[in-house]
Amino acid sequence: MKIIKLGLLVLILNTKAMAGGDSVGNGGDGISQVFEDARIKAIKLLERLDPCNIPVTTKPEVKEWLLNYRLELVDDVRNSHHIWQPTNLTGTCAWTRGRGSREIVFSTQECREKIYSVETAVALLIHESAHHFGKYAETFAIEAGNAVRHSETNRTCHYDPFQSNSCNIVPVKDSATAKAEPGRLTTRYASMDIGEWRLFSRVRTCKVNGSCSAWSYDDNPKRTFYDINDREYALPASGRVIFSIEAPKNDIYLKTFGARACQLTSNISYCDFGMGPTEESDLYEKRGDVRQKLFFTSFFTGNCLRQHAKLLFRKPRANDWIESEHVIFFPD
Numbered sequence: 001m002k003i004i005k006l007g008l009l010v011l012i013l014n015t016k017a018m019a020g021g022d023s024v025g026n027g028g029d030g031i032s033q034v035f036e037d038a039r040i041k042a043i044k045l046l047e048r049l050d051p052c053n054i055p056v057t058t059k060p061e062v063k064e065w066l067l068n069y070r071l072e073l074v075d076d077v078r079n080s081h082h083i084w085q086p087t088n089l090t091g092t093c094a095w096t097r098g099r100g101s102r103e104i105v106f107s108t109q110e111c112r113e114k115i116y117s118v119e120t121a122v123a124l125l126i127h128e129s130a131h132h133f134g135k136y137a138e139t140f141a142i143e144a145g146n147a148v149r150h151s152e153t154n155r156t157c158h159y160d161p162f163q164s165n166s167c168n169i170v171p172v173k174d175s176a177t178a179k180a181e182p183g184r185l186t187t188r189y190a191s192m193d194i195g196e197w198r199l200f201s202r203v204r205t206c207k208v209n210g211s212c213s214a215w216s217y218d219d220n221p222k223r224t225f226y227d228i229n230d231r232e233y234a235l236p237a238s239g240r241v242i243f244s245i246e247a248p249k250n251d252i253y254l255k256t257f258g259a260r261a262c263q264l265t266s267n268i269s270y271c272d273f274g275m276g277p278t279e280e281s282d283l284y285e286k287r288g289d290v291r292q293k294l295f296f297t298s299f300f301t302g303n304c305l306r307q308h309a310k311l312l313f314r315k316p317r318a319n320d321w322i323e324s325e326h327v328i329f330f331p332d
Helices: 002-022 029-047 060-068 070-081 109-114 118-132 140-155 174-180
Strands: 082-083 105-106 191-208 216-218 222-226 231-235 238-248 250-255 262-264 269-275 286-287 290-293 297-300 303-314 322-329
Touching: 029 070, 029 082, 029 105, 029 109, 029 118, 029 140, 060 070, 060 140, 060 216, 060 290, 118 140, 238 290, 286 303, 286 322, 290 303
Parallel strands: 082 105
Antiparallel strands: 191 216, 191 238, 191 322, 222 231, 222 286, 238 250, 250 262, 269 297, 286 290, 297 303, 303 322
16 A cells, blocks of 8 residues: 555656646746747847848738837847746637736647747747737737748848948948959959849838828839830849949949949949930839839948939829839848
């Protein structure tokens, strides 16, 4: 009899030890530890989030919100208090009280059934943080969580190409700088390919009362523009950056799309030129009956290139209009 009692006691103690990781309020092993690992990963993904690595299928309003509230989300994910219960009446893995809350209540039973990886836990943490900021629509919160989760597999650009100071904050690549700086170019580098430029586009609608919709980011592989005769030209999403020296003055030029090149006179150069497939042909963007020339202003510093065009499409006496913005950016 004593042996049986001792065996039961050992069994009870072992059962409690194995359950310790998932007990209420416990942050040890088990499903609760999965969410602690997810907390660390979600913070890292949010810190590196930018316009380049958010999935192209993400809705514009979700993308803009994530970019605008990225740092606030980092703080919320880092400081949210995780409370564990055996189960809850909602039948979901997690729930929160919404705006202003710093608590997330988890159900051990439901989370064990529905969370199968750290990545799915990351999406759920972002989902609940979205509710903390008043985003109560489940579709919005789900898409925000998935966008952050899947950003890990996409290339980050480390900058916002639509910001005017983006060329000042891009890390310098020594190998490209050695080739790109005019002072280091010699006649033996008559023409050189120094890397890839990428095209970024976005559009929004504005009204006379000053309000504008969220920017819609265009991630299509090509953009369609027109020449003066309404012939279509597809501007590719990326291309090669070419520096060249031309005799007899050894003038330095840069070229991205088309036949036109822009002259560089120093390590920092400003130059305006039309964007077209030939020296004579300008490109236009059309929206409805309104057509605007795709005219880029270029800015160079070190090994950074930014060509920017912002266009406005407004019919006479109209109360609203469309704004579009295009940026060619290097480095990639």
